[in-house]
Amino acid sequence: MCFKNLPVEFDASGKPFLRNGVGDPYATATATPPEGPRQLTSDKIEDLLKRNGHIKNVDYDPVTRVAGALAFHTVADFENRKIIEARSVATLFRGYEVIMIGRDPRDAIYITSRACGVCGGVHSTCSALAIEMAIGCCPPPLGVLIRNLALALEFLYDHPLHLHLLAGPDYSQVIVEPTNPSLYARATTTEAHHTAIHGYRTIADLMTDLNPLTGKLYLEALHMTRVAREAYVLICGKYPHPQTIVPGGMSSTINLTVMNEMFVRLSQFFDYSKKLALIWDDITTFFYEANPEYKKVGARRANMIDTGIFDHPDAYDATYENCNEWGNRRWATPGAIVDGKLVTTDLKTINIGLEEFVEHSYYEDWTGEGQQQHFATDPSGNPLSPYHPWNKVTRPRPQGQNWKEKYTWDTTPRWDRQAMEGGAYARLWNSAVAQKMPDSPFIESTGHSLKLRMPAGALPETELEWHVPEVWNAFERNRARAYCMAFTTLIAFEQWRGAMERLKDGDTKTSTKFEIPKRGTQQGVGFWGAGRGYLTHHLTLDRGAVSNYQIVTPSSWNASPTDRWGQPGPYEEAVLNTPLLEESNDPAKFRGLDVLRAIRSFDPCMPCTTHIQSEGGLITREVNTCACGLDD
């Protein structure tokens, strides 16, 4: 059975229904998640702090080397070298959902793009998909292929950025040597396994080139972001905010010149992807062998969610009715993974299991007495929670921070009432296990791994294989993201090949004409993905204008606070499981490295701020573009 907590069952034809006899199916007590990790109560923590000198508050504010504004509160037990309280704090309000109300839906493509200074294109695309579904407009095949290609290129900017500019320095010589001198000494005598591909003889050599600002890998990542960006703007006009994404496809002119220019850049990722995957293999192996306790850094249950991405041009029809079918033919398979097991790949099931809560967030609840639930079912008649995004109302309510009550601007998305994480790795895991990918000479889904046959560049043709890991932790997140470079490169290559075939046949049409209906109510949802994972935009139109717009991003899931059942959010859970492995016992020398490794392994991407006037007053006056992240 797919849902273990929500009272939703499936009939013989696979259609979901609410279990008979359940009075209030979505009440807190009706569907309670099973025993699992829970936060200690704030009273208990306060008592421990008072009675023990070795227990201290340690606040990371801001968490550096992440996109946007994230703070993190911990209580560290330095005697037992562990974290006993972890609180994830999104410190800024974004408010795009409020901005969208009353606007022409086409504005969403440009406005929501500004949510992120890295992956504006995924927000634009997700908006376009939601609009396509709402108004009934399907792009032509070449439009689908080019859209896929553009967004794959965006990921080729995103992944190296995270691996070698943001997370990478945590494994560099300048950071490892002072915090863990004996570990670094071991690195100087440990030979790397994949020298033939990446060129590093010892792990210490590799660590030195991960050094921020001066390391060759750091500088190479900066260069490769340029290569990806140049390829991206050939299609999208501008980076990070594309100008050519429209409902019904792309407004770009695609010809052989553009495609050739594209290939010159894309092909540079064939070798780079090989290097990245095997560098992170070697880093992971080294840390595990040096101290198996590193397997606990950032560890949590393998609970993941992803909507899949990169549509098949022969399958995608932009309808909700058929989304299970076209979703299952995507190049990256959708899926929900619970405790390491894939429980569904159906987009409708993923959608109806989604809820957002605000117990510990600076928002008012929108459910309860006197409140009307807009949609009891999805467009296919499947049950929807009052906490589902199509029923959500964004009501910001800024107030003081209090761990017992409200402490973050992020909401608490849950699927089947469980804390799930989004990430590039979820897309990799689903695709490896589900065995539903389109046929490709380059990518093979084995049921337990993904085989990635990388074409020759300066390096020879190389088969990489990413295996579903036995443990889920910070190292595996980084390793999977590195393999995702290869996965994404090959998907981009497949889109390029598909587009070339279309062009050879004289097919140059990249968009379908559309009109925004001026009457009635329409619903749509964009199921897409950011470089960092899961992304949905839920849209409701009323007489041609947006009446509700809700965004859930990967960092909405990952940075979410503790929920109404006491389940910590993914960052929080990962940090609670993280041992403190720095070699010094002196709290004054503590750098929080393993906590930061745990957090950064998720590739946090936090919200921008903007000008929003709520009933409670002006929320913030800072305005930046940048940083996708939290949903409100």
Next chain:
Amino acid sequence: MRVLVGGVAYPDLCDYSIGIEVQERLSGRDAPANVVVEDLSYNPIAIIQRLQDEQPETRFDRIVVISAVKRGDGPAGTVRAYRWDGGLPADEEIQRMVTDAVTGIIALENTLVIARYFKALPDDVVVVEVEPETHEFGAALSSEVAAAFDDICDLVWSLATDDRASDQLPMGSLVLTAVPAFRFG
């Protein structure tokens, strides 16, 4: 001598868009062959890469940048022009700026500090700061900044086209804010 003139700002942020507003105004003037007016309000890393792409014989000898900078030591519309002393913060702070830059933050100090660190700037960098007032979504400048707008454009133009004007400027430093990594409570 080749001179690059540009603004660093976000669009549609009232006074905080002054860099773009001035750059757009100056783009309409007939510039001497050695003066290039260009948008510098995009990814600082990309700007560095663009500067590094210049061949040695066409590298810029002077860069004049204009931006809104809140110093709080004068009324809105106050203009400060100086030759940047090129002072760089600690490496950790530069790392933070690179992080901000690659994740979408566009700021005067990020652009200049990172460009200087990676040796993409000429020695001669002229900064023109305007004290802002209004920080809201919108196209309108505050009345104070709007009143100074023509003079600001003329000043920037003279600093780009008249070597004596820039030579007479004092040396000055950027406003840099350091961010702590974490704190014990």
